[in-house]
Amino acid sequence: MTLSERLRFAPSPTGDLHIGGARAALFNWLYARKTGGKFLLRIEDTDRERSTEQALESILDSLRWLGLDWDEDLVRQSERGGLYRDAVKKLLDSGAAYRCFCTVEELEAEREHARREKLDYHYSGKCRHLDDATVSRYINEGRPFTVRFRVPEGVTSFDDLVHGPTSFQNETIGDFIVARADGSPVYLLGVAVDDTDMGITLVMRGDDHIPNTPKQIMIM
Numbered sequence: 001m002t003l004s005e006r007l008r009f010a011p012s013p014t015g016d017l018h019i020g021g022a023r024a025a026l027f028n029w030l031y032a033r034k035t036g037g038k039f040l041l042r043i044e045d046t047d048r049e050r051s052t053e054q055a056l057e058s059i060l061d062s063l064r065w066l067g068l069d070w071d072e073d074l075v076r077q078s079e080r081g082g083l084y085r086d087a088v089k090k091l092l093d094s095g096a097a098y099r100c101f102c103t104v105e106e107l108e109a110e111r112e113h114a115r116r117e118k119l120d121y122h123y124s125g126k127c128r129h130l131d132d133a134t135v136s137r138y139i140n141e142g143r144p145f146t147v148r149f150r151v152p153e154g155v156t157s158f159d160d161l162v163h164g165p166t167s168f169q170n171e172t173i174g175d176f177i178v179a180r181a182d183g184s185p186v187y188l189l190g191v192a193v194d195d196t197d198m199g200i201t202l203v204m205r206g207d208d209h210i211p212n213t214p215k216q217i218m219i220m
């Protein structure tokens with residue numbers, strides 16, 4: 001039995017549908033229709049300050065005008081907070097992620113150091129090895145923390161249908177944040193959780209997302 005293809009278009013409703021978005025939607029739709037698969041629509045509206053209902057309506061109108069009909073119910077990230085919180089907890093429990101208590105000032109000092117030394121900046125991993133007792137103490141003291149993904153050693157590869165086999169040395173990717181200090185998930189986590197949960201079989205999106213791809217694969 002061949003698995004039926006499931007594709008998605010995932011706009012952030014922060015403005016009208018732009019030409020790059022329309023192009024991504026069109027190719028996803030064409031592929032789904034050609035293969036008898038599903039074309040799903042996911043609204044990435046976790047950024048409450050920048051997302052508006054008006055932009056959402058405008059994007060839906062534009063897709064309808066283009067004749068790009070979607071299958072199944074619209075998925076809205078703003079309604080899926082529980083799923084993302086569960087995922088963060090799972091990452092923490094398994095040790096795939098850790099709490100980072102570094103302050104804005106500490107992180108700025110790291111960035112400044114990298115600028116001075118003309119190095120590419122990524123997080124030093126300072127909180128990677130905090131022992132459980134220290135973490136508990138910091139939590140009890142009410143210190144704010146973000147949650148960072150513990151990037152393992154090695155290489156992350158994927159086969160991009162346009163660019164061919166693509167690899168990233170993990171050491172060039174710093175431990176990145178998956179949840180902010182207020183507990184909200186970042187874009188990278190939301191996409192990894194949703195693409196998994198929605199059973200997406202092929203991700204087709206702009207080249208600007210290539211650097212995000214190894215991070216999302218690692219989270220998955």
Ligand code: GLU
Binds near residue numbers: 011012205
């Ligand atoms: N919401 C993202 C954007 O509008 C797209 C995410 C994705 O396709 O993975 O750029």
